[in-house]
Amino acid sequence: xxxxxxxxxxxxxxxxxxxxxxxxxxxxxxxxxxxxxxxxxxxxxxxxxxxxxxxxxxxxxxxxxxxxxxxxxxxxxxxxxxxxxxxxxxxxxxxxxxxxxxxxxxxxxxxxxxxxxxxxxxxxxxxxxxxxxxxxxxxxxxxxxxxxxxxxxxxxxxxxxxxxxxxxxxxxxxxxxxxxxxxxxxxxxxxxxxxxxxxxxxxxxxxxxxxxxxxxxxxxxxxxxxxxxxxxxxxxxxxxxxxxxxxxxxxxxxxxxxxxxxxxxxxxxxxxxxxxxxxxxxxxxxxxxxxxxxxxxxxxxxxxxxxxxxxxxxxxxxxxxxxxxxxxxxxxxxxxxxxxxxxxxxxxxxxxxxxxxxxxxxx
Numbered sequence: 526x527x528x529x530x531x532x533x534x535x536x537x538x539x540x541x542x543x544x545x546x547x548x549x550x551x552x553x554x555x556x557x558x559x560x561x562x563x564x565x566x567x568x569x570x571x572x573x574x575x576x577x578x579x580x581x582x583x584x585x586x587x588x589x590x591x592x593x594x595x596x597x598x599x600x601x602x603x604x605x606x607x608x609x610x611x612x613x614x615x616x617x618x619x620x621x622x623x624x625x626x627x628x629x630x631x632x633x634x635x636x637x638x639x640x641x642x643x644x645x646x647x648x649x650x651x652x653x654x655x656x657x658x659x660x661x662x663x664x665x666x667x668x669x670x671x672x673x674x675x676x677x678x679x680x681x682x683x684x685x686x687x688x689x690x691x692x693x694x695x696x697x698x699x700x701x702x703x704x705x706x707x708x709x710x711x712x713x714x715x716x717x718x719x720x721x722x723x724x725x726x727x728x729x730x731x732x733x734x735x736x737x738x739x740x741x742x743x744x745x746x747x748x749x750x751x752x753x754x755x756x757x758x759x760x761x762x763x764x765x766x767x768x769x770x771x772x773x774x775x776x777x778x779x780x781x782x783x784x785x786x787x788x789x790x791x792x793x794x795x796x797x798x799x800x801x802x803x804x805x806x807x808x809x810x811x812x813x814x815x816x817x818x819x820x821x822x823x824x825x826x827x828x829x830x831x832x833x834x835x836x837x838x839x840x841x842x843x844x845x846x847x848x849x850x851x852x853x854x855x856x857x858x859x860x861x862x863x864x865x866x867x868x869x870x871x872x873x874x875x876x877x878x879x880x881x882x883x884x885x886x887x888x
Contacts, residue, residue, distance in 0.1 A: 566876055569785040571607030578779050579609045585621040585635035587614065587809065589738060589820035590764045592801055593656045594634045595808045597790040600800070606782040622648050625769055631776075632783060637765040638689060641843050644862045647855040649770040652840075652863040654784045654833040656791055657763035661823050662693055662754040665743040666732035667725065673701040673752055680710040682721040682730035687850065690734040693754045700757065737823040738816035745815065755828075760839035763828055773864070784867040785876060788833055792880050794825045801825045831885055832877060835863040 571577065582598075584591050594612070597603060603610040613630070615621040618639035625633045626648055633640070637652055644650050670676060676698070683691040691713070695705045705711045712730060714721055721733040726746065735743065740750055766787060768780055794801045802817045811817060840859035848854050856862045871877045877885050 566785070566789075566879065568874060569782050569876065570605055575607055577604065577607050577609040578776075579611070580631040580779065580783070581611045581613060581629070582632040582634060582783075583613050583615040583621050583624060583630045585615060585618050585633065585639060588636075588764075589805055589809060589824050590636065590657060590661070591634055592805055592820070592824045593764075593787060593790050593794055596794050596801055596804045597786055599804050599807070600790070600793070602790050602793070603783070603786050606786045608779070608782055608786065619643060622650055622767075625650055625767060628769070628771070631768060631772055631779070633767040634764065635767065637762045638843075640765070640767060641862070642847060642852055644767075645844055645847055645854045645856045646852065650767050651770060651773065652762075652765045652835050653768050653773070653780060653867050654766040654787055655762050655764070655830050655835050656766070656787060656833060657824060657828045658761060658830040658836060658839075659763065659828040660693065660755040660757065660759060660761050661736045661763060661828060662690060662734045663736070663740055663750050664694065664697065664732055664734050664752040664754065665722075665725065665740065665748050666751045667728070668747050668749065670731055670751060671749055673697065673703065675751075676709050676732055677703060678708070679731035680712050680729075682714045682724050682733040683711045684714055684716075684721065684734070686713045693757065694734055696757060696759075697752055697754065738811070738813075738819040741813065741815040741819040760836055760842055762836060762839050764824075765835075781867050781870060784833060785871060788831075788871055788877065789880060791829060791831060791833070795829060798825070831881060832872065833868040834865050835859075835868070837863070837865075
């Protein structure tokens with residue numbers, strides 16, 4: 526199962542944005558440069574006197590799940606890698622993929638669940654790095670519901686039929702001996718996460734699935750978080766870096782440097798929570814301290830993939846799901862829609878070991 530969701534900013538932020546924004550904080554300090562010309566990072570850094578390469582990167586939504594890119598842009602870590610990066614927002618995966626395919630942008634940061642149908646159907650785009658893996662959805666419920674078993678005879682607002690929240694909810698119920706549609710009423714909804722949240726507060730449904738930082742508001746309003754969908758243990762990717770096949774062929778060094786910069790900022794963000802929170806606060810206009818904590822813990826700590834490698838088992842499962850749904854899949858396998866050549870190079874050269882030391886987990 527391709528365990529990702531096309532989540533827009535409203536789904537993460539509604540009800541959490543402050544009425545007034547304070548003066549913008551001072552920009553965070555950039556990550557420190559790697560020490561010494563013989564350091565593993567040296568092969569990726571800008572050479573003395575080298576003119577920077579200008580590239581554009583787009584995000585397909587406004588989301589806490591893109592904290593690493595926001596932090597990289599805010600601290601301009603790209604400069605030390607010889608890149609002059611312009612960030613833009615192109616809402617919607619289809620429009621963003623089209624811009625990437627024709628060269629209007631060179632990189633795309635988006636949820637792979639949103640981009641996979643287009644890539645698998647023949648778009649000349651590949652996933653080249655995966656900063657976040659796992660499943661951040663949690664099931665929240667009314668105060669009188671404390672466990673999944675308590676949902677027997679009750680209703681869940683599950684979002685679009687066949688969508689990720691609905692699939693995860695059904696699987697969670699089945700894993701705990703409940704029959705969706707019989708023991709528990711699975712109600713399809715057309716609304717966003719905040720709209721489903723309001724249905725829950727109003728008592729129209731007794732549970733619904735949401736992602737951080739909306740869970741912070743749920744707890745504040747006395748609702749219960751009764752299940753973490755990550756406990757399902759499904760192979761899943763959350764945020765992913767994409768580029769075009771043409772870019773990989775013609776400018777592999779630029780792609781490699783971009784991936785190296787993201788690897789560095791993954792470490793920097795994890796080890797500098799104050800900076801990451803400041804970036805989230807500014808980018809998402811998010812003032813609630815509990816919401817910032819929730820977003821940071823989910824997207825800068827819990828689901829971080831330090832190696833950036835694409836989990837091919839998740840890609841293979843996604844392609845199978847698309848075929849089962851009737852999507853015309855042109856891709857023969859994971860190699861047609863993803864590559865680990867750039868993440869593998871970071872490991873081969875010792876760059877990741879230099880960044881993380883013994884803290885870097887084995888494959």
